[in-house]
Each structure stands twice: as structure tokens, then as C-alpha cells.
Amino acid sequence: MKYSEITIRFCGIAGDGIVASGKILAGACANIGLHVMVNNIYSAEIRGLGKSSATIRFSTEKLYSMGDGLDLLVGMMSKESIIDLRDVKVGGNVIYDTSTIGDVAEEDSLASHITPEIQGHGLPIKKLANEATGTNQGKNLVAIGAICYFYSLPPEMFIDQIRSVFAHKEEHIIDINIKAFNLGYEYFRENYPLNNQFEIDKRSEPRALTSGNDAIAKGAIDCGLKFFAGYPITPATKIMEIAAKELPKLGGWTLQMEDEIAAIGAVLGAWFAGKRAMTATSGPGLSLMSEMINMSVMAEIPTIIVNVQRGGPSTGLPTKVEQGDLNIALYGGAGDSPRVVMAPTNSEECYSGIQLAFDIAEKYQTPVIFLSDLFLGQRTETVTIKENIDRNRCTRKKPTPEQLENFQRYQITDDGVSPLIVPGEPGAVYSTTGLEHSVTGNPNYEEDVHSMMTAKRFRKFESMVEDLPEADILGEETADIGIAGWGSTIGSILEGMEIAKKQGVKTKLIKSIMIHPQHEDSFRKFFASCKKIIVPEMNYQGQYAALLKSRYGIKPIEIHIPSVNPVSPLKIAQKIMETSSELSQ
Amino acid sequence: MSFLSKQTVLDEFKKAKESKTKEWRDNLPTWCPGCGHFTGLHGLYEAAERLNIPPKDFVVVSGIGCSGRFPFFIKGFGLHGLHGRAIPIATGIKVASPDLTVVVVGGDGDGVGIGGGHFPHAARSNFNLTYILLDNSIYGLTKGQISPTSPMGMKSGTSPYGNIARPLNPTTLALAYGATFVARTFSRERDMVSELITKAIQHKGFSFIHDLSPCVVFNKVVTYDSVNDASAMLPEGHDILDRSKAMTLAESTEPIYQGLFFREEVPSFDDHAKQVRDGLKD
């Protein structure tokens, strides 16, 4: 077989080195210039017993999603991997351990569940690992060695990668791991000499690997993040960890607070003091933050909340992906409480988008909720991020000398944005409040003051549109079928469109990192040019579809996938094909 | 020891527009005449004046409650935050801009009720903040419901048959949480309040003032008189470095001791953070 694209999953439990497997394989592939996407899944939060898996997709072409199905499943643990068999493609392969100690019951045996359309390959993983390292460590490398042979990938790339992943370890550790790799490689060469070819003739420059969470943290730091406060929560913690490591080096700081209310409170405080600050959380945390988001709206204190969505509601599915937090992001909170909602669709947008979020938040004195999701946040992929580093960036509207004279913190202006000074700056002082207030910031509950102030707060959302990027329209301009999507689902949509295109069905897509506000004209024009509109998303309600329906009066075909896994491109392609045949009837 | 009638305080505030603390005076307080919170505010004016804190570098953060109105009455930067959330907001301000003088003010409901989860962490982190808790053992702003510091048996709209739970003692909490400056004051003792607030602001680290600040409208059990009758100054020669002795004295309800219970000079959060940053430079 000759492949130009392969998807491999390692499946096992803690101690099997699942995540490291993904790293090594992905690293080696990225180094030879392949496009790579890695998705790690932890089925339980508890490390000791939980199963985890790492799925690695690599290709000679750019990847937008995890695709559909596995070419190879590596079951480091027999029983735990059985359920993953259903993801293996027809004609796909499985590697299972033939050296487990003790008897395995038929129903617990991975091999016994392999159907004839899939090919199993026994590999004495544990035995070879012990031979190399004297312990069970190195199991993952035995498997990687076998894979390297199986797809005739260049072994030297892997050995380099092992060296770099274990760089902080002693030389002896590196050696035994390389030995484990070699044993796996040799075992397959001897027992399954007939291997597959992977088209690596299209070698190119090494590519950098990053995750959405990494990109958000880096983007924020590069545009002047000075303060981060957070409370650990899967799958957002990584952002906090990066901030904790990097900010002190740049004179900033990261605080782990006692809860998410405290975290967003501290972030508001830091912005009040004039510093770029943010927090990152997931559903349960975002729920706790809603009162503080209201405060940010009312007091017009900028704030940035990265919400890496996981399955909900409540504690929900901490390690699974869903796009279920759009409604709380858009509407969660009391009163008329407008906020900016952004949703990056890939890692590049995580980087550039978070920088835009800071500029908007600071300039328009508003909360920005940046909706990533577990899949986008945790997956690693090869990307080309255009760095934009300016750690002193500031978009705050400062008062003119005249405005300072008789300072009105909530001065009524055309664009709704009032001048803002921060503690420590001379010229004026003010107090702010979450109570309705007059132009000076003093509490005031009069009817006309409230309506004037509410209008002012909403006016900012009209004036900010000019600073926002236009929506992207992709695909075939003349297509009758239009798709509107958001967030990480876009990747699967793009691949779904590609599948449909190969079947001769043309489509086009409108996407924007801006969920609210949007460049509404481009959406209106786009929708007007479609005979059918499809809106796929990873939630039960169709939260984005609901927004589009009420905003643009469209009647889309909705695909609701309350998802625990990234959306399958095939599923989207199927809907496109169905829609197309309806249209032609 | 100055002894003030209910009305005099408000009158004095009206007249004080020309006093030496005028630079820090803003809107006239809106509290009921005789409210204990006047004394705390007065103490803060005095401290600002004594320490000559430039208003541009002075930030007062409050929660919600009658006590929460402080920021509007003080010239300086003010943030009238959310109920129970003054401490984390102040933390963000202070950590982001360590050169500012940041004072947190709130009520008993605010500080050990709804916001009770923040207090321990600010104390143990030794953030360089001053926290003044104005304790009237009642929810004043919402018109008189029991609070976490209300005595057992106290009746209110939401405890018509009497309060069943035992009260919290904010002074002992602060000591237990590891605050590095812990004092209790009584709003009838204006000089003591001003004196200790000044010291608290000077303290490097987390300083806590538990100000017994009666609500003259809604609390018929904990009153100026009831507190006054039980009041006593801390014994002469109390060792302010002895946390456990301070704890024992703070627990006493007969008498209710006032004064500086505890103070220790240890590196504050700012000192630690600076050390980490300096370490990263080379």
C-alpha cells in the first residue's frame, strides 16, 4: 500500500507513555516536513486508572481536522482499546501486545474483537520493552519502532526525536529507549516484512508543532499580557501553566486563585490598574464568572476570558469536546449585558485572535469571551504562526488634557467609548461601580441616565465593527449550498466540503472568528446567494444556528452533534450530498 | 477616648470639608446618622493624611453593603465591586501595580459570608493589602438579616425564631489564616481606629482590621452599648509576636479585647515575587 495520509492512535493507560508516543511520532513527522495533527484524549481525570489515547494524523497535504477513522490502532492495553476498534477504517490495522502477563479472557482480548476487514498484528510489546529497558518503560517506543518499519518511515528521524524528547534525561535512558525502538522495528521487519510505503518524497522544511492552548498563551504574551489569574480546570489549565512560567520572566505574574470568581476578579483588578490581563477556564468556571462579566460590562472594565469548552452542562464531560457554551458566552448574565464573543477556528487564529481580543477589549472597555474548545485547545498541529510581538501594545483611549480637566469617567461619546485613566496616572481620580452610574461614575438610578448609559454601552458594539476582520468566504462562489460554522468544527467542515467536491458537489463556507459582533452585511450577502444553508455544530441545541436564525432570518438545515469527539468530516459530507440531491429534485 | 452621639458624626463630616483631610474627602457619606461605618471612613481619611498617600496612588476597593460605599466618599481611585469579591479584585490591582496603596473595605456578610472563601487566601499569600472589615453583625444594606457574625438566638426577618448557628469571629479567623497584622477596633474609639488603620497601611503584608461597627438601625442586639459594655483594651504587655496567645485573647467574648493582637514582619507577596523575578534574570 502507498499512503499519503495516515492516522494512528495509541491507546493505553497511565504509564504506557501514550502522550509521549504522540509527541515522538508527531515530532518526527513534523521534522520531515509533514503536516501533523495530534489529539490526546483522557477518559478520566484520575491519572492512575484512566485510559488515555493519542491520535496522530499526518499527511503530505495540509490538515484541517482529525479526519475519519484510523489506519492503525496501537492497543498498548488490551481491554481498554477494544472500544477504539470501531474507529479503525476498513482495511486498517491494529497492533496488539502478545506478551501480556497472565491469561486474557476472550471477551477482554483486543484481538478477539478484530473483525476481518481489519488486520491485527501481534507485537510482544511488554517483552521487548523489558528486554530493552529492564522495565515496562519503553513500551511506547517498541510500538513506534514497529510503526516506523510498518510505514517505511525514516528511522533516523525517530531516533533524533527520541533524543530531543528525552533530552533532559541521562544518556543511558536515551540509549535504552532507542534500543526499545530498534527492537520494535526489527520485530516487524522480521515478522511482517511486507511493509507499506508512505510518500515522503515531498519532504520539506521541518514544521513547528503547537496546540491551540499554546498559541493562545503565546499570542497573549506577545501582545503584552502582564497578569494572569486562574483556577485549574481541564482543558484550560495549560494556558495558565504557560503564563505561570513565562510572565515572571517578563516582569509580570500569574496567580492561582481560590476559585474562578476570584480569578476573574483579579483580572478585572489588573485591568483596572491598566495592565493587560486574562484568565482561562472552561464551562463550570465560566458559569461562576457571570456576575463578574456583568461587572465588567457595567463598569466598562476590559477583561479577557478564554473559555476552552468541554462537554456540559455542569461538571459534564471534562475530557470531551463540545461547543455548548456559546449561549452562556453570548447571553449569560443579568440585564442587558453586551460582550464580545470570539471563536478561533484553528491554532493560527488562536494566536492572532487573542491579540485582536486584547486590542478590542482594551479599546472598547468590554469583556471579550474567547471560545476555544477542548479539541482545538489540546490538539497539537503543524502550523505557520505569523509572530507579532509588541509587549507594550496599548489600545486604551486616554483622556485629552481638556477631558482631564473635568474628568468624566463615563463621558458620553459618539462611539460610546469614554476616556480612561488608570491608578498611578496624574490628573484625575475616579471611582467605578457595578451600580448604574452617571457620567462621573457616581451611583445613579434615574430612568434617563440608565437608558443613556445602556445605549452608550451598546453603541460601542456598533463602532467596534470597523476594527473587526471581515468574514472569510471559502469554497466555490457559485455554489448553491452554503455552510456556516464556527470554532474548531470549521476544520471538519472544510474536509467535508473537500469530500463532497470529489463527488462533484460544490459548496461554499462562511466563517468568522467574530461571533458577536459580526460584519453582518457579508453574512447577509452570503446567505442571499445560497439556495440551501447548512449549519453544523457540536451541541444539541444548535446554538449558533439559533443566533444566525434570529439575526439573519434564515432557515438553515442544522446539524447538531452533541459531541464527545471532533466532528467527522464524512458526516458533514453526507449532509452536503443529501442536500444536493434534494436540490436537484 | 472620644464618645460621639449618633448625629454628631454626620454633622462633623458635613463641616469637615475644610479639615486637614479635605484632600481625600469626596461625596458626603449616605449612611444613617450614627452608623458605625463613619468611624472607619474617618480613620481612613486620617491615615491617608498622616501617610500622605497621593490620591492618584490610592485605591479603595469595596464589596457590596452599606460598608461597600466607601470608595465614593474618598478621593482616590475607587472600585465598588461585587458582593464578597473585593479581595480578589484588590489582589489583581496590587499584583499588577505593586506601587499603589490598596485598601479593601467590606462588611461582615461580604467578608466572611459570601466572600468567606477569599479571605484565607489573601491572608496566607500575604498580599500587601489592608483589609478593613466593618462588622455590624447584620446585613445592613438589605435591611437587617442575620449575618455570619450575628449572635445565636438573634431574631431577624430571615430568622424569625432566632439564629440557630454560632457566630464566626473574624479576628480569630484572620489569625488562623496567617494574616501578618491583626487588630480589632470599635467604632466608638475614633483615635484607636485611625491609629490602627494607619499602622495597618504601613505594614508590609496582609493587614487586617476587624472594626466593630454597629448598625444603629437594624441591629438591636449588637449595639454601641452592648459592645461598649463588653469592651476592654488588650492587656498591657501583650506580646504581639505570639500568635496563639493572640488567638486566646481574640476568642474571648467577655471581655471583647481591642487593640493590636498580632504583627510579624515576614516577606510579603511582593518580596517573594520580586525574588522570583530577580532569580530569573540571570
Place this chain on the structure above:
Amino acid sequence: MKHVIIGAGVAGITAARTIKEQDREAEVVVIGDELFLPYKRYLLSEFLSNSIKRDELLFFSIGMLKELGIKLRKGEHVKTIEPLKKLIKLHHNEVMHYDKLLIATGGSPSLGLVLRPYKKHISFYSSLYDTLVLKEKLPEIRKCIVFGNGVSCLDLICMLRNLGKQVTYITKEEQATFALNEYDFEGELHTFLEEKGIEIITEDQIVLIEESDNGYKVETIQQKMLTTDIVFAWDYYKPNIACIEDSAIEKKTGILVNVRLETSEKDIYAAGDCVEIYHPCLKNYWINFGLPNALEQGKIAGKNMLGQNEEYKIQEAIVFNLMGKSLKARWWK
């Protein structure tokens, strides 16, 4: 009733099919250690020389397997059998229970003491896997050396020659007979092959194989030094019975069975190239190699596993197509 069949070759798969066709309810699991769907071994040469496509090798499709309700576990090897507990153990320590067991593990070429050290340099030709490996190498191969015996050896030589390769056949015998009954060929096989351009070295055998620049150096007992691109060699064709080694199942070279294809252990049957059965004319046990036998035995074993009582009758001759010439062959020594 759980029928477990070891070996997904002709005999095993025929038995599975027979069982399922007669009893839809029966549970049938076939365990075969080859990676592929059951295929027709005797057509491998046709496949190798591109006269048929890979699909045409198959006994049946996945769809058919599903339709029949046979559970096929391919690429899996049975390590041991415990007749008393009615258990078998697979290579990865999986333990499986059976009610009726059929051993249909076939046979394979094996190396003797002299050749075993050179295993790395020797190519085999008895499975689809071997064939696929060979198919990849084939374009680069010009010269071949074949050492071995049996009809599959003859098959290999003819196929290589048909593909235009230069073939040297080494045999221990005085003549190239491939253990076929001479009567049927009247000694003309040797000459026939030589006429077709195959070099035959008789009364000799390989003693050393070494890798050389782009091939192998082969030394024989007669101190012939040969060079070649590929070496095929085996000393004998042996029933695959390692899995019964530790059990009480009676055996000689193969598994001993009676005419109902029952082994010495209860509920265990055997069929195909792995069995030795009593030959009334020879008055001895013999191994009845070959496809027709495997087919027939598979069918009978399947029926008997379902509780019927059918007897196997010795079949002797098969028709064999040799380079366009139809031959009648007997498959025994």
C-alpha cells in the same frame, strides 16, 4: 455449541462452512495465523505470474463470511491446547473455550540442521505472505536457486521459469522426481524440465549460504560454488503441530486420526495436511497432502463435529497442471 477451528486453510474453512450450512445456530470461530482472508493456496503461482488478481485467490469475501456467520480471527496463532479443560490458548495469552475443536493447521516447509543457520537468507514459497514479498522482489531477480522437494517445489520451479528467470534446481535424489509417483511420468519429468531450460544439479545439497554484493553465494556438499539473486530451500514439508506438543493428543509426524477424523482426545478433530491417517493399502499411517484431500476432510470433520457419523475414504490421485501439460500426481513419498 462453540466450534473452534484452528487453521483457516482449505480444511479449516471448509469445515466451518459445512457446520454453518448445516446448523445456522452453531457458533463457529476460525483462528488462522495468516494475515489474510482464506485463500486458495494452489492458485498462488497464478497470482504471482499475474494471470489472476488478488481477489480471485479468496475462498470467499468478508460479506460471505458475515452471511455465513463465521467468526474469523486472522493473524492469530494458537499456542497450546488443553483438552481436559476444553481450552485453547492464543499467542497473546488469550484463553478460549470450545465445545468441539478442529485442528486444521496444514503443513509447512522446514529447514534441517544444516540449513537452519541460513534462515535469514532463505526465501519460502508456501503462503500468500511469501508470495507478496516475492512479488515485490521479483522484478530485480534474474537467477534463482531452488532446493527442496514435493509438488509445491515443482510448482515454484515451473512458475519461476515461466516468468523467464534463470533457475537452478538442486536435489538430493538422482533425478528430479518431486516425490511424485514415477509411474505416472515415466521418468520424463527430469528431462522435461531440462528441456524447458532448468538447470538441475542432482545428488547434491546446499551447505552454506552467504550474502554477496547483490545476491548470495551458495556452496554445495559437492563443493559447487554458485551465485544467485535468491535462494529457495527447505528440507522437508512438516505438519504444523507445535500447538499439540504439550497435550495428550496422539501423533507421529502428524496428528493421528481415525476415519471419522477424531483424534485421541474427546471432541477434538483434525483434518488436512496436518493429519496422519491409516492407509489400508500401505498398511500404515500416511499424510495425505493436497487440496482435494483437505477439502474432503474438512467437509467430513465439519459434519462429524455436528454429531454426524461420516467416514473418510482415501483419495489418491489428483490432476496437476505442469507448464501446460496435464499430469496425474500422487502426493506421497
